[in-house]
Amino acid sequence: MTPAGAINIHNVSKVYDPGGANVLAVDNCSMDIAPGEFCVIVGPSGCGKTTLLNAIAGFHEITGGEIRLDGRPICTREFTAEPGADRIVVFQNGALFPWSTVLNNVAYGPVVQGAASRPEAKQKAQSLLSELGLSGIGGRYPNELSSGMRRRVEIARALINEPKVLLLDEPFRAMDALTKGVAQEFLLQAYDRVRKTVFFITHDLEEAIFLADRVLVMTTRPGRIKQTLHVDFGRPRNFKMRASKQYLALKTQVFEAVREEAVSAFEAGERELA
């Protein structure tokens, strides 16, 4: 059986050229993500994790190394595959189309790919929303919803297309801590349902450990993988585990490594690139 959603990142480098400065954003980064694995990258802002995500998604080119999805190269020095529904992104500040209702937003993918007709897609969207506990908001516009709800709809919009990989770019960054916790649990529930490969980036260490199967710590710019941590909690997880001794031990283990990077990023004081 061919694995679905295995990502291989091999010696990837990326050089930005803002104003001729030749900034090395990512430096020989490598990692292998197994199908269905929930992988989280942690690092200070500006360390290059978004760059990596954008490269996997097909929005940016890389200047060295290669990225493969299920053995097929999707990003190399010469070539970047078009963004597609096999690796869908959930964006940091939300990208629900403000001019469409929730239902139309979620139904967007299937309709546009020709996988279903409009009414069929809307049916499918409605049932997915209900399964995820979001029934009743189909007719609302995004700006009428709270940020937590918007994020959930966006996750639904991605999942309806059954992507091989779900890429999440600090999706809960702009939320307050309380809403964030609930949103994280929602994501875990959705993940448990579909068990797709997840590539999640964040700067929040606690979030990383709570969500991940594996946490990778990235250094400040130029970014490379500094440390890997396996999180052996079973699934499904719930918020109570955040107070357990095991969790605290994991946190302590990684905290030093992350903190060191955060301090040097703070002192370097460089502006974060997109």
Place this chain on the structure above:
Amino acid sequence: MADTPRRNRGCPARRKRVERALSVVAIDTSRPSRPAATGQISTWSLSLFRLRHWLSQSSPYLGFLGVAGLVLLWYLSTEFFNVPRFNKLPGPVSVWREFTSASPTFGISIYTPEYYMHIFWSIWRVLQAFFWATVLGVPLGLFMGWKRTFRDYTFPVLEIVRPIPVLAWVPVAILIFAGIASREAPVIFLAFLATFFATVLNTMLGVESIDEVYFRAARCLGSKSRHIFFRVVLPGALPFIFTGLQIGVGVGWFSLVAAEMISGEYGLGFLIWDSYVLSQFPVIIIAMLTLGVVGYAFSAIIRIIGSTLMRWTDRSAL
């Protein structure tokens, strides 16, 4: 008490100072906050509430006073005190008398069909100009904003032609359309030009204002080009398009009136110039005020259509 808002406590002198300073930029502390759940209050009672609140403030009465003051000033300077240069101008009384008389001296009043014919011709011309400007300008603007290559080819030409005032085209317009519909076409063409530039520019700006992230989201959801155009570019640019249309109608009117004054037959601009030439001064004022009202109505209609089509815009920003 624990729930007394902080600014009501403390010394009155400080409160006075804060209020005066806030009034420096006339911050409207008197506006009521919006009721929370819009779904539960009927629109009718909401409108009634807002109307009552509006009437309870000073703003409508001051506004009325302002307009009345203007008319009074006009009256006093032209007819009452007979101020030297002002007395050559027609005053509100003579204008009103002329406007409301069944058999007006100069042939134009609310009872004469000619009045409405002039209005009709002006409106008809603006509508034609507006139609062509929208039909040609919006797609052009959308493409210019969306595809860099297309913009590179078309924008320079546009930027070179745009600074030329629309009315400088009058002779050229007359020459171009010398053969066909030589009376109407130049006038409509000029109004079209003005509206066209405003529309294209604003539409283009509208597309450029769409956050990159929406394009990315659409692409990774599997969109093809036509999907991106119709489901991201077009709706995303809509607010700017309507702003452009409003501006376009304004400058369209402006150019139309001027074109009518220079080379028209019928229409409000023509009426103004003609009555000046024939020394029918009250009619000038009638025509000017009619222009103001009709122009304003046009903008308002577009604005209303715009806000109806774009109910999804962020209400909290209004």
Place this chain on the structure above:
Amino acid sequence: MAAAASVIQKRNGGFAPTLRRGTVSIVGILILWEIGRRFQFPFLSAVPAPTEVVRSLDKIITNGKFWNDWIASFTRVLSGFALAQLIGVPVGLLMAMNRTLRYLWFPPLEILRPIPPLAWVPTSIIFWPTTELSIIFVIFLGAFFTVVLNVLGGARAIDKRHIRAALSFGSKPRDIFWKIVLPATMPSIITGMAVGMGVTWEVVVAAEMIAGKSGLGYFTWASYVGGNYPQIIIGMVSIGIAGYFSSGAIRLIGKFATPWQRQI
């Protein structure tokens, strides 16, 4: 690393294609225009071709009267424009700061504003003793409303937090005006000036065509009436250039007046 950098450079494309495409399209249109005239295309043939215009240009540049027309137009533009700024900016600021004045003056302004400035020409001619003054008055009207609206909008959009911060430093209303309100409104003032300048040129040209005896608008109209068609194009282009540089000058002034808006 250097190889990677050059890959980036090539991918970005740089300025070259934009410039190239722009030049191609402009040259292309000029050529089409010329051909259209030569081969009597339906609409294009009525307009004098680029080559004729250039030949005419030769004769005109040496003629002193042409430059007098430039000066005449510029004088009117600057007078009317300056007047509109001198009266419009204070009015806008006053209306922004004083609620009563705003409620009082806004409706009359909103009633007068939709009346196209050129509709005022006959009234202006009747009222003012000289043609010159009547033209300047109409120009003033054209720019005035734009200025007031922009200044009013800009001043009212000032972030209240700046005011509050100033207050917590103990500022008096006078300080708040000169150190916060005025600089914060400056970008809007400049925008109002730039847009107002555009409107001004529109009005000048039309006013000169209708009622003037000198100036670039008059020059253009007279060329038409006199049958000297290539000169029409010269007139149009001159006005366009004049207007473009006037707006450009305003924007340059704006950059000096608002150094904090410099883009990196």
